[in-house]
Amino acid sequence: MLIRAGDTVEVVTGADRGTRSRVIQIDRVAGKALVENVNRVYKHVRRSQKHPQGGRLSKEMPVQLSNVMFVCTSCGAKSRLGARFSDKGAKERFCKKCSAAVGEISPPHTGHAKK
Numbered sequence: 586m587l588i589r590a591g592d593t594v595e596v597v598t599g600a601d602r603g604t605r606s607r608v609i610q611i612d613r614v615a616g617k618a619l620v621e622n623v624n625r626v627y628k629h630v631r632r633s634q635k636h637p638q639g640g641r642l643s644k645e646m647p648v649q650l651s652n653v654m655f656v657c658t659s660c661g662a663k664s665r666l667g668a669r670f671s672d673k674g675a676k677e678r679f680c681k682k683c684s685a686a687v688g689e690i691s692p693p694h695t696g697h698a699k700k
């Protein structure tokens with residue numbers, strides 16, 4: 586799973602299909618992502634100290650990662666991500682459409698550097 590918080594993704598299925606938005610949070614265990622303004626639901630809340638009137642609260646719910654696709658920062662297309670070693674030996678993510686690097690996963694390691 587190479588999508589990370591802060592990435593832009595496009596929803597490819599469901600009611601919010603076609604929406605491009607930012608990932609707020611990733612739940613690796615559940616395989617879900619919280620995406621800004623996607624999968625908004627109304628949560629009905631009882632009256633309490635915080636909500637003296639009770640009422641309906643609109644908030645995002647996590648969506649399955651298979652329902653979103655990464656949007657490449659350099660080619661703008663939705664694509665899948667790969668992982669590879671850069672010339673410096675750092676592990677990096679790359680766009681499988683245009684093969685541009687989209688951020689390092691781990692710091693350079695001399696053993697993986699290309700001579």
Ligand SMILES: [Zn+2]
Nearest residue numbers: 657660680683
């Ligand atoms: Zn790309």
